[in-house]
Amino acid sequence: MSASWLLHRCLFVVYTLFLVSVVVFAITQALPADAAVTLLGENATPEALAAVREKLGLGDPMLLQYWHWLSHLLQGDFGTSMRTGQAVGPALFLALSRSLLLAACAILLMLVVAVPLGIIAALRRGGPVDLLAGLVSYLGVSLPEFVTGTLLLVLMADRLQWLPATGYVPLTDNFFDGLRHLVLPALTVSFILVAHVSRMVRSEMIDVMHSDYVRAARLRGLSKGAVLFRHALRNALLPVITIAALDIGYVLGGIIVVEEIFALPGIGRALIVAIEARDLPAIQAGALIMAGTYAVVNFAADITYALIDKRIRYD
Amino acid sequence: MTELIRRLLRTPQGAVGAAILVLLLVICLFGALIAPEDPEKMNVLARFRAPDLNNWLGSDQFGRDTLSRLLVGARGTVPLALAATLLGTLSGAVIGTASAYLGGRADEAIMRSIDAVMAIPGLLLTLLVSSTLGKGSLNAMLAIAVAFAPGMARVTRSVALTVRRQDYVNAAIARGEGSAWIVLREMLPNVAAPVVIETTIRVAFAVMLFATLSFLGLGAQPPASEWGLMVSEARRFLHQAPWMIVAPGVAIALTAIGFNLLGDGLRDALNPRDER
Numbered sequence: 076m077s078a079s080w081l082l083h084r085c086l087f088v089v090y091t092l093f094l095v096s097v098v099v100f101a102i103t104q105a106l107p108a109d110a111a112v113t114l115l116g117e118n119a120t121p122e123a124l125a126a127v128r129e130k131l132g133l134g135d136p137m138l139l140q141y142w143h144w145l146s147h148l149l150q151g152d153f154g155t156s157m158r159t160g161q162a163v164g165p166a167l168f169l170a171l172s173r174s175l176l177l178a179a180c181a182i183l184l185m186l187v188v189a190v191p192l193g194i195i196a197a198l199r200r201g202g203p204v205d206l207l208a209g210l211v212s213y214l215g216v217s218l219p220e221f222v223t224g225t226l227l228l229v230l231m232a233d234r235l236q237w238l239p240a241t242g243y244v245p246l247t248d249n250f251f252d253g254l255r256h257l258v259l260p261a262l263t264v265s266f267i268l269v270a271h272v273s274r275m276v277r278s279e280m281i282d283v284m285h286s287d288y289v290r291a292a293r294l295r296g297l298s299k300g301a302v303l304f305r306h307a308l309r310n311a312l313l314p315v316i317t318i319a320a321l322d323i324g325y326v327l328g329g330i331i332v333v334e335e336i337f338a339l340p341g342i343g344r345a346l347i348v349a350i351e352a353r354d355l356p357a358i359q360a361g362a363l364i365m366a367g368t369y370a371v372v373n374f375a376a377d378i379t380y381a382l383i384d385k386r387i388r389y390d
Numbered sequence: 391m392t393e394l395i396r397r398l399l400r401t402p403q404g405a406v407g408a409a410i411l412v413l414l415l416v417i418c419l420f421g422a423l424i425a426p427e428d429p430e431k432m433n434v435l436a437r438f439r440a441p442d443l444n445n446w447l448g449s450d451q452f453g454r455d456t457l458s459r460l461l462v463g464a465r466g467t468v469p470l471a472l473a474a475t476l477l478g479t480l481s482g483a484v485i486g487t488a489s490a491y492l493g494g495r496a497d498e499a500i501m502r503s504i505d506a507v508m509a510i511p512g513l514l515l516t517l518l519v520s521s522t523l524g525k526g527s528l529n530a531m532l533a534i535a536v537a538f539a540p541g542m543a544r545v546t547r548s549v550a551l552t553v554r555r556q557d558y559v560n561a562a563i564a565r566g567e568g569s570a571w572i573v574l575r576e577m578l579p580n581v582a583a584p585v586v587i588e589t590t591i592r593v594a595f596a597v598m599l600f601a602t603l604s605f606l607g608l609g610a611q612p613p614a615s616e617w618g619l620m621v622s623e624a625r626r627f628l629h630q631a632p633w634m635i636v637a638p639g640v641a642i643a644l645t646a647i648g649f650n651l652l653g654d655g656l657r658d659a660l661n662p663r664d665e666r
Contacts, residue, residue: 094506102518217646219598222639223604226622229632327514332602336625346514348604350521362518366510 081378088374093368096148100141103359106352129364144359153364154356158349167345171364172332174341180257181264181326182319189269190312193276197284208273215270220329224263224336231259241338260337264329268322275318279311286310313383320376327365397659404655410648417464425458429615434586438631448633450624456637463615463638468645470527471596474534478596479589481535482542487577489543490550491569501547504540510539516599517521520608530609534599538592545588549581556580583660590656594649601642617642 119127127133135143147154152165196208232240240258246253283289284307292306331343338344342365349357398404417424432452439449447456489500507515520533553559554577562576601618603609610616612623617638624634 091506091509094502095509098506099518102522105522176582213647213650214540214643217594217598217650218639218643219602219605219618219646221602221618221621222642225625225628225635226639229628229635233632324511327511331513331517335606346517350517351607353521358518358521362510362514365514369511370509373533 080381084374084377088370091370092367095370096145097141099359099362099366100144103355103362104137104140118265131166137218137300141241147365156349156354156357158292158352158354158357163357167342167357167360167364170340170345171368172341173339174334174343175368176246176334177257177260177264177330177339177341178323178326180261184261184265185268185272185319187271188265190276190315191219192269193273194280194308194311196273197277197280200281205277208277212270212274215267218266220267220332221336223266224259224333227259227263228336241336243339256337256339260333260339263333263336264326265323267329268319271322272319275315276311279314280307283307283311313380316376316380316383320373320380323372323376324369327369394659398652401658403651404659405579407650407651407653407655410475411652414464414468414648417461418468421461421464425455425461427455427458429454429458429462430613431455438627440631447637448631450631450634451627454528456620456634459615460617460637460641461622463516463617463620464641466527466610466614466616467601467618467642468597469510470531471600472593473533474587474600475538475593475596475633477531477535478538479542479585479592482539483546483578485539486546486548487545487550487553487581488546488569490554490571491573491577493554497547501544504543507540508544509592512600516603517606517608518551520603523592525608526610527604527610527614530603533603533608534596537599538596542585542588542592546585549584550577553577553580582615587653587656587660590649591653594646594653595605597642597645597649603651629635 133140150366151164153167155161155164156163156166159166192204192208192211196202196205199205227238231238238258238384239252240259242256244253244256285322289302289307292302297305327343330341331346333339334341334344335347346358346361348354349361391521399408433449434452436449437451440449447460449455450459454489485500485504489497492500495501510518516537517534520530523529523532559572559576562572567576600609601616601621604618607621607622610619620638621635621642624631624638628635636656
């Protein structure tokens with residue numbers, strides 16, 4: 076990994092963020108709501124509306140409005156919520172931190188379940204674990220999060236009463252209780268990931284076990300464990316990282332739905348509330364922060380991949 | 391074509407998927423006739439009925455028959471998801487083919503804009519677009535189509551780039567045909583096959599996305615019998631009447647499984663060599 080490659084990737088992230096800001100701005104500008112009406116209510120006098128429009132610069136040309144928005148963004152000012160009248164940035168970043176915690180739990184859960192499941196399914200093709208993995212992968216890609224989430228809620232929280240149904244407790248307040256509140260949301264988000272990644276691991280593993288170097292390692296008389304862990308696994312898991320990184324997009328989408336189901340005050344729920352209230356600055360900032368997170372995570376995955384795989388030289 | 395269908399039905403996935411989808415088609419066409427009761431008919435004396443002989447799948451908070459609502463609701467979910475996929479696929483295919491045909495700077499500009507749109511996670515983009523268009527089934531359908539188009543454009547372009555180099559395209563250019571003619575009549579029909587496979591796989595996704603939008607309150611609006619909306623409304627009564635959630639949830643899952651199986655079967659039928 077050369078310095079110029081790293082610089083190139085960094086520039087690409089900045090470029091992506093710029094393009095995303097253009098797209099988000101363009102889409103939200105087409106919102107049918109008049110910001111002045113949202114702010115003052117339906118019964119405002121025309122004079123008051125005109126004054127607010129003047130103040131917000133709503134009459135300015137599109138490019139100028141974009142420039143104002145962008146220059147404020149670059150100074151760390153994400154705008155003022157029309158619903159609460161407070162700065163949207165700090166609230167959204169707090170919400171993002173909760174969402175990232177949820178995402179981290181979901182990804183951890185995915186790794187713990189999907190990798191062993193895929194490996195065992197590949198080593199014992201046609202066995203019970205393989206059938207289970209096949210079933211999970213079908214259900215995972217066919218059940219939307221809001222169905223798995225609500226079904227889990229009915230079963231685990233309502234019928235069995237094992238886990239709390241909704242809400243959020245910060246880990247700093249009560250670590251154990253906070254964790255209990257995260258179990259069902261994390262399970263829901265990770266289900267589709269487990270489905271996808273275990274299938275990937277399985278097919279990569281099957282490929283690798285049939286490859287020449289694994290055969291060579293076996294012929295050299297290495298033990299089964301050494302062949303599996305030192306030779307096969309490393310090469311099988313490599314492509315999985317890229318796929319898992321692409322899945323982060325699904326995770327972000329899943330988080331929006333899951334936070335709504337389990338009343339978890341993260342960025343997805345903040346976005347839904349903003350859309351309900353037609354709170355333009357909050358929608359723009361929320362969407363931009365989510366898309367930005369996506370870009371940065373992909374960047375991180377690229378770097379991890381390059382660090383692990385010495386063969387990759389992008390120059 | 392008949393050979394393809396025969397091969398498709400010979401794969402286990404294809405056969406099961408096709409069976410589910412035929413059943414779904416029947417429900418979409420005749421659901422209102424099969425339904426034992428009027429899906430909108432309220433009955434205060436029969437609220438929150440557990441599944442029994444009268445209401446096979448129970449009844450909801452207004453005493454409406456869940457089975458009847460499911461059967462009629464198929465029409466509110468599946469055709470719109472199909473339409474969204476087709477619209478997204480078609481517009482994506484036209485953009486991708488045009489981009490490949492034009493080449494050079496135009497191609498570069500189109501592909502970079504597509505990169506920008508695709509840098510936004512799928513559901514987020516759909517949410518943004520549907521919040522702009524406003525609530526409602528039709529707008530949700532359009533939003534899904536918009537979200538699907540860039541991905542389809544990328545897939546189609548990669549296929550169309552090889553088609554672009556074929557002799558019949560050069561011949562059409564030499565004949566002096568217009569760009570629109572060449573893109574729509576010469577190139578598009580020849581990129582269809584891989585695009586069709588991609589489309590069947592995406593229908594399952596569209597069904598789930600459409601139901602998700604309704605669940606989030608941006609798609610179908612009450613009192614419509616739409617599956618995602620039914621799950622969303624049932625959430626308030628999950629303690630009294632859990633079957634209200636289970637029934638539409640299973641319906642969505644079965645539909646998605648049907649399309650996924652069919653997509654897998656189709657892929658196997660077209661590339662018989664690939665064993666995974």
